[in-house]
Structures are given as C-alpha cells and as structure tokens.
Amino acid sequence: MDVYLPIANLAVNGLVIIALGVGTGVLSGIFGVGGGFLTTPLLIFYGVPPTVAAASAATQVTGASVSGVFAHSRRQGVDYQIGAVTVVGGIIGAVMGAALFSALESIGQIDTVINILYVLLLGTIGTVMARESIAALRQTDGVAPRAAKRRHHPLVASLPMRWRFYRSGLYISPLAPLLLGMVVGILTMLMGVGGGFILVPAMLYILGMSANVVVGTSLFNILFVTMAATMTHALTTRAVDVVLAGLLLLGSVIGAQIGARVAQNARPEMLRLLLAVLVLGIALRMAWGLGIRPDEIYTVVPL
Numbered sequence: 001m002d003v004y005l006p007i008a009n010l011a012v013n014g015l016v017i018i019a020l021g022v023g024t025g026v027l028s029g030i031f032g033v034g035g036g037f038l039t040t041p042l043l044i045f046y047g048v049p050p051t052v053a054a055a056s057a058a059t060q061v062t063g064a065s066v067s068g069v070f071a072h073s074r075r076q077g078v079d080y081q082i083g084a085v086t087v088v089g090g091i092i093g094a095v096m097g098a099a100l101f102s103a104l105e106s107i108g109q110i111d112t113v114i115n116i117l118y119v120l121l122l123g124t125i126g127t128v129m130a131r132e133s134i135a136a137l138r139q140t141d142g143v144a145p146r147a148a149k150r151r152h153h154p155l156v157a158s159l160p161m162r163w164r165f166y167r168s169g170l171y172i173s174p175l176a177p178l179l180l181g182m183v184v185g186i187l188t189m190l191m192g193v194g195g196g197f198i199l200v201p202a203m204l205y206i207l208g209m210s211a212n213v214v215v216g217t218s219l220f221n222i223l224f225v226t227m228a229a230t231m232t233h234a235l236t237t238r239a240v241d242v243v244l245a246g247l248l249l250l251g252s253v254i255g256a257q258i259g260a261r262v263a264q265n266a267r268p269e270m271l272r273l274l275l276a277v278l279v280l281g282i283a284l285r286m287a288w289g290l291g292i293r294p295d296e297i298y299t300v301v302p303l
Helices: 014-031 036-046 050-073 080-106 110-137 175-191 196-207 211-235 242-265 268-291
Strands: 002-005 010-013 163-165 170-172
Touching (some): 002 242, 010 014, 014 036, 014 242, 014 268, 036 268, 050 110, 050 242, 080 110, 110 175, 175 196, 175 211
Antiparallel strands (some): 002 010
C-alpha cells in the first residue's frame, strides 16, 4: 500500500509506517518512553529526511502518550503535580529548541547534528540500561535484594523553595523537575523524541520518585511537551508531514495499550535488557551511517 508523503516528497509503504507506530507505541506503554528515540532513526533509515522525521515523530509521540496516560491513570500511576512542573519546563525548552533548530537549519548542519545527538544519547542510555539489567539478571540466588532507600541527588537537595509532591513521596524544590523538563523540551524539538528515555531514569535516580508513578508521569509530561513541539514545528520549520504523522499515530495508539498490559506481567529486568540491545543496535547503525559516503553528496533545497 504505497502512500505519498507531501512534505517528505516521497512514497512509502503505509503498512510499514503503521507497523513502526505499533512498535513504538508498545515501548511507550511498557517503559514510559514516547518511542520517538526509535521512530526518528528508523524513519531516517527508511529514507525520510531527518528534519521531517524529527518533526513528524514528535506528533506520533503525542498520540502514543495520550493512550499510555489513560492506561496508567486508571491504576493511579500518574503524579499530576510534578508532571505539571515538568510540562512548564518542557514548553520553555521547546521554544529554546525551536530557535536552535532554525539556527542549525540555516547553516545546513541540522541533519548532521540530529544524527550525532542520537549516536551519543542512544549509546550512553543503552550502555547504562544493559549494565543494570545484566546485574539484576545475575542475581540468581533466589533471595530478593534489600531495596535501597530512595534518595534524590545531592544537587536536588541543595535547591531552594521546597514543595511536597505527595503522589511521588517527595519533598524537593520544583526547580529540579522544571530544569529537567527544559532539557527534555529542547531534545524534543531537535530530535523528535518524547524524552522519556532520559526522563524516566532521571526521575528515578535524580529526583528519587516512587517507581510506581514514574512511567505514567513521564508519559503525562511527554504528552504536553510533544504537543507544544509539534505546534512550534508547524509554525516555524514547517517540517511536519501530516500524512506520515497520521499513519504513525494510528499504530502507536494501539501499541500503547498493548504495552501497558505487557508491562504488568513481564519481568522488568528482561524487558530493560531487550530495550538496551535495541537501543545500542540503532546507535551503532547511525554511527556507521555517519562514517560512510552518502549516495548523494549534494542536495538541492528549495528556497
């Protein structure tokens, strides 16, 4: 089923794009990540221009997050208070990211920067996740390890003006989630990611949030930040391909519901290890792509 993408200016197999949306939607429901960190590079591999892939993936992440938030909200797994703070930071970061995106695009370096950011971030996150998952799987003595006391990072403890976030069990400064949201907003604009693959571990290990609300709160943040990023892209870069985004949305909404059910039954350590292997594989593929000679050395961009 061939479908023409007007902004990307190429024809694609619509069923392949829908299947890609289902896959990233499943990841959204399981891990609390929007899936954009996989959607964008996979679209690039498929031949979609990086700028269009990043802008359109942000739209797809919105749909996956809507479905995931509803699924986790039903089991009281969303901290709306801390989520609102990260959303404010994310919107500020999206505006900053839009200016940076336009500056890099004007000098013709946005595609290269997107690829380099993916290699660095996916390589780092994949390595950390793999190491922790393997360590957890090696504990085969049948005795559950004593849970470590949750503590936020010392830098978070030093920030002023503390608030109580009851659902997460935290008493910290709102500046910490605000700054974290800003970082995610910038990455959403530049890379088309929801930022969940950074937000989830940061919420656990930096903010010290309760694990049972991390995934849902991450998706809540991703929902609103990607909405802001999509609107900003549509008004500034005009790189959002509605047809591509619609196909991705169709698959991701279905996949997010499947992922939320899988997350309740599957072994978390094994799921994290599988995700880490997938992330590292994509990072290596993108690194290889940066080092080879492209099929077309020169491109013509309409003014």
